[in-house]
Amino acid sequence: MNLSSLNFFSTLLGNNRQFAVIGLGRFGRAVCQTLHNLGYEVLGIDNNQRLVDQALHDGVVAHALQLDSTEPSALEEASIADFDTVIVAIGNYIQESIITTLNLKEAKVPHVVAKASSEIHGKLLERVGADLVVFPEREMGCQLARALTKPRILDRFELDPDNSIVEVVVPERFDNKTLADLDLRRNYGISVLAIGADQKFQINPQPQQKLVKGQIMVVIGSNRDIDRLPV
Structure with missing residues (x-):
């Protein structure tokens, strides 16, 4: 599972340096791996010793423990309260x-x-105090659907459920036209943050900037307006 394009990590506190992940299945391992790659110290926890040993062997965690997280005393012995953020990745075992x-x-x-694995599961997690509930399967499904129906959108950062920043390939209809000609804010309700070519981006492009078919535009707007962009 690739989490790099989900907005999951953007929701974690930016100044945290210590994370614990409880549940070392596919989702939990993906979280551990990504946090580890970003330079954070991660403690992995699972009640299955085989998964604990595998996480240590693969180097996706700095430390790993086998314990039953439903037992408060086990969590206390692990000094779990010392961690800034704990991700409960158990999911399928409600x-x-x-x-x-x-x-x-x-x-x-x-x-x-x-x-959470379902809406009801999510509501129950909120009731017992979860600060953030995530639905990774649903997010991946939405991302796949967008990729299939909007192939020109290369990447998407969701600001909230209704608004996003996306990388999109400049369509043929925009070729050799300036930003002033296109007036994207008035015609599409979006703003251009950057234009990229040859792996370099020009930030805050001027209205006289011409677009070329195949370049990359970074735009911000509502999902509804972004979806109106020509293919």
């Missing part, structure tokens, strides 16, 4: 996920992120 999240909040963990 009871264990909810109890673990409750235990973490009762242990005064500042920021608890929990994976």
